[in-house]
Amino acid sequence: MNRRLLRKLRNGAFLALSLLATLLGLACLAAILWTLLAHGLAGMSGQLFTQMTPPPGEKGGLLNALYGSAMMTLLGILIGSPIGVLAGTYLAEYGKNSRLSVVIRFINDVLLSAPSIIIGLFIYELVVVRMGHFSAIAGALALAVLAIPVTLRTTEDMLNLVPPGMKDSSAALGAYPWRTTLSVLYPAARSGIVTGLLLAIARISGETAPLLFTALNNQFWSTNLNAPIANLPVVIFLYALSPYKDWQDLAWAGALIITMTILLLSIAARVILAYLQTERGFK
Amino acid sequence: MDTFTPAGTILNGASVQDALMSARAVNVFYATKHAVKNVSLDIARHQVLALIGPSGCGKSSFLRCLNRMNDTIQGARVEGLITLDGQDIYEARQDVAQLRARVGIVFQKPTPFPQSIYANVAYGPRIHGLAKDRGSMDELVQTSLERAGLWEEVKDRLSQTGTSLSGGQQQRLCIARTIAVNPEVILMDEPTSALDPIASAKIEDLIDVLRTNYAIVIVTHNMQQAARVSQRTAYFHMGDLVEVGTTNMMFTNPQQKLTEDYISGRFG
Ligand SMILES: Nc1ncnc2c1ncn2[C@@H]1O[C@H](COP(=O)(O)OP(=O)(O)OP(=O)(O)O)[C@@H](O)[C@H]1O
Ligand SMILES: [Mg+2]
Numbered sequence: 432m433n434r435r436l437l438r439k440l441r442n443g444a445f446l447a448l449s450l451l452a453t454l455l456g457l458a459c460l461a462a463i464l465w466t467l468l469a470h471g472l473a474g475m476s477g478q479l480f481t482q483m484t485p486p487p488g489e490k491g492g493l494l495n496a497l498y499g500s501a502m503m504t505l506l507g508i509l510i511g512s513p514i515g516v517l518a519g520t521y522l523a524e525y526g527k528n529s530r531l532s533v534v535i536r537f538i539n540d541v542l543l544s545a546p547s548i549i550i551g552l553f554i555y556e557l558v559v560v561r562m563g564h565f566s567a568i569a570g571a572l573a574l575a576v577l578a579i580p581v582t583l584r585t586t587e588d589m590l591n592l593v594p595p596g597m598k599d600s601s602a603a604l605g606a607y608p609w610r611t612t613l614s615v616l617y618p619a620a621r622s623g624i625v626t627g628l629l630l631a632i633a634r635i636s637g638e639t640a641p642l643l644f645t646a647l648n649n650q651f652w653s654t655n656l657n658a659p660i661a662n663l664p665v666v667i668f669l670y671a672l673s674p675y676k677d678w679q680d681l682a683w684a685g686a687l688i689i690t691m692t693i694l695l696l697s698i699a700a701r702v703i704l705a706y707l708q709t710e711r712g713f714k
Numbered sequence: 715m716d717t718f719t720p721a722g723t724i725l726n727g728a729s730v731q732d733a734l735m736s737a738r739a740v741n742v743f744y745a746t747k748h749a750v751k752n753v754s755l756d757i758a759r760h761q762v763l764a765l766i767g768p769s770g771c772g773k774s775s776f777l778r779c780l781n782r783m784n785d786t787i788q789g790a791r792v793e794g795l796i797t798l799d800g801q802d803i804y805e806a807r808q809d810v811a812q813l814r815a816r817v818g819i820v821f822q823k824p825t826p827f828p829q830s831i832y833a834n835v836a837y838g839p840r841i842h843g844l845a846k847d848r849g850s851m852d853e854l855v856q857t858s859l860e861r862a863g864l865w866e867e868v869k870d871r872l873s874q875t876g877t878s879l880s881g882g883q884q885q886r887l888c889i890a891r892t893i894a895v896n897p898e899v900i901l902m903d904e905p906t907s908a909l910d911p912i913a914s915a916k917i918e919d920l921i922d923v924l925r926t927n928y929a930i931v932i933v934t935h936n937m938q939q940a941a942r943v944s945q946r947t948a949y950f951h952m953g954d955l956v957e958v959g960t961t962n963m964m965f966t967n968p969q970q971k972l973t974e975d976y977i978s979g980r981f982g
Contacts, residue, residue: 528788594823594825596821596823596825597825597827597828599783599786599821599825600821600825600827600888600891601827601837602783602786602814603781603783603814603818603819603821603892604814604815604818604837604838604841604891604892604895605810605811605812605813605814605815605838605841605842605895606811606837606841607811610841614827614837615827615828618827618828618829619827619828621828
């Protein structure tokens with residue numbers, strides 16, 4: 432009787448503690464969102480999407496930064512995700528237990544949790560120093576390096592979710608492994624792999640540190656891959672620290688845009704994943 | 715008697731006239747585990763051969779040797795001679811994809827590909843280039859589904875995904891998929907153990923019909939099923955082939971005590 436009471440108490444205490452922790456986390460999140468909305472919405476206007484980042488004291492928008500961010504994110508994904516997807520495929524289907532796979536998996540885990548500023552410095556040394564100047568392509572490369580581990584991991588995990596019988600059935604019909612991979616495994620894991628891509632986009636589109644050392648910034652409209660380019664994270668970083676009210680407002684608006692984009696991408700990723708699990712009937 | 719091989723004599727009833735496939739002194743190892751021991755067994759044309767025996771006795775392992783599905787298992791090693799129409803299927807110049815087109819396999823758990831019903835059936839023919847144009851592919855898909863006894867149920871929904879079918883329908887889809895590449899032998903590893911009795915009965919009927927065109931080897935734990943669908947039965951025990959003969963003889967008058975115990979145990 433006493434024991435039972437004790438257990439109940441302990442249960443209750445743990446429940447209360449975890450509820451408290453959850454509430455604390457949610458409260459922080461709500462506070463952040465609230466602040467963002469309060470300041471960001473004030474700065475929202477049509478100008479944001481039609482005008483360039485202004486000099487101090489003038490009104491302006493974020494068009495060049497939005498464009499720069501979109502382009503570098505796109506390029507980063509285009510360069511990084513094929514590498515991630517192919518390497519993930521290798522790990523899941525070809526070299527499952529090979530020594531090489533163990534090494535790749537380890538490095539990937541390190542990469543996954545490496546501070547992004549390190550990646551920025553890496554590309555700085557490798558590309559910026561050699562080219563002699565900051566550039567959009569260097570920024571895209573840094574983002575690509577960040578996208579690789581995310582897509583690699585999700586691809587491997589999702590391919591491992593495909594029932595092994597499916598692979599055997601394809602082999603049993605006389606398909607070579609590459610054929611099985613393309614015609615059966617990728618379609619079976621499609622939603623999962625797409626989810627990985629969305630998560631990777633979400634991850635890289637908000638990164639500041641790697642871009643500070645690579646793409647830097649540009650006050651003006653530029654589409655030149657070989658030159659510094661404006662981008663939201665760095666603009667936010669610089670403008671938020673500035674003493675000018677106009678710049679600070681722009682920084683808030685930019686922050687709101689990025690946050691909303693990432694939020695939407697993450698929700699989309701979750702919805703797709705849920706679809707994958709019900710539709711395909713995987714356990 | 716030409717039934718002497720270096721690895722030992724062949725059991726009475728293990729060899730048949732004009733065999734389609736022949737296994738001689740086949741051994742299967744997984745790392746150190748000796749799963750199939752010195753098995754010699756023939757597969758006759760237009761017949762169903764049932765492989766029975768307690769769990770873990772090597773039925774699936776032997777079955778998978780017949781179209782080299784063991785090649786995909788890490789650490790698996792196969793010894794001995796297996797021929798298809800007199801050709802050694804393990805020789806170096808044997809194209810494994812080609813072999814699997816001639817010796818198809820249906821697994822225990824139905825695994826339709828995440829594609830339409832049509833694409834599931836067309837998958838094998840596309841790999842092997844069996845249809846010249848859209849029209850002949852349509853025809854091939856239809857005859858395969860007809861032979862698998864599924865056409866009437868799916869002809870209006872060929873573009874739906876294979877997973878939208880019931881378990882029994884999925885298994886017949888997998889059979890249709892196997893038939894579509896026009897094999898000579900169909901291997902089945904407990905094809906009905908995941909199905910309810912009605913769906914199982916349909917598959918059993920189907921097996922009896924398929925026999926006119928294909929040689930069939932079926933692994934089953936269901937004694938009644940073995941008795942119903944097969945003409946020959948082979949009993950495995952701990953990796954050994956203990957006895958093989960006509961199904962009738964095996965179930966009414968087994969020669970070995972092990973066989974008798976197993977069969978009668980199952981009959982209760
Ligand atoms: N991939 C594998 N790796 C290692 N050992 C295996 C593997 N597959 C089978 N074995 C072993 O080989 C032996 C024979 O297995 P097999 O699957 O052929 O038996 P089975 O007669 O089909 O059994 P069941 O009726 O349970 O399907 C078993 O002892 C099993 O543990
Ligand atoms: Mg088995």
